[in-house]
Amino acid sequence: MSDKPDFPQGSSRWRDRARIAHQTVRANPTGAAALKVVIGALGGLVVAIGILLIPLPGPGWLIVIGGLAIWAVEFVWARHLLQFTKDKVHGWTEWIKRQHLAVRLLIGLAGLVFVAAVLYTTLRYSLGIDVVSQAWQYVNTR
The missing domain is CATH 1.10.287 (Helix Hairpins)
Known part of the structure; x- marks a missing residue:
């Protein structure tokens, strides 16, 4: 029997590995604090870049939502805001289709x-x- 966990094929394999790595880092209090700082800083940087790009033609809002998704990895408030945003975009899209x-x-x-x-x-x-x-x-x- 192998020591490695049996991962499914494709993108879910990487998602499972990322989830396990995330849980392993969060199991250590220092790792959990460092992860919050890194995720907070990275998400903040992506959101700031997106906000700067909003007035220009291009994917400004998409980049802001990407930064929000990064924050959602660690912060519950970001997860709720991301879900709210997804719901509103989906509602707008459905309204346009009708x-x-x-x-x-x-x-x-x-x-x-x-x-x-x-x-x-x-x-x-x-x-x-x-x-x-x-x-x-x-x-x-x-």
């Missing part, structure tokens, strides 16, 4: 207009690039 195609297209268009406005504002006021005047100048010279 809407008429025209409503879904209008919501998508509003999202695109918002992203374009944020991108324009970011380029204009952060980098000093006026995309509209450059595009207009390009069109007039061709």
Whole structure:
């Protein structure tokens, strides 16, 4: 008989190993405290990066939720907040699915207009690039 536990195949194998490693570290009081600090710092860093990226086009909110998922490994409040977020996103998705195609297209268009406005504002006021005047100048010279 082998000393190694019999793990199932695939991703659940890694999940089981991670769970066992997590439980082993938490069994030691010093390890548990260190784990809380590491998870807290790592989750905080990921959330902070996500918050900085929210105004830009891209996955800002997804990164914030990823940081929340990291915190949820150790903190019950984060687990509850993550579940609340999942429930709201699922509810929004289900509501969108029930809407008429025209409503879904209008919501998508509003999202695109918002992203374009944020991108324009970011380029204009952060980098000093006026995309509209450059595009207009390009069109007039061709």
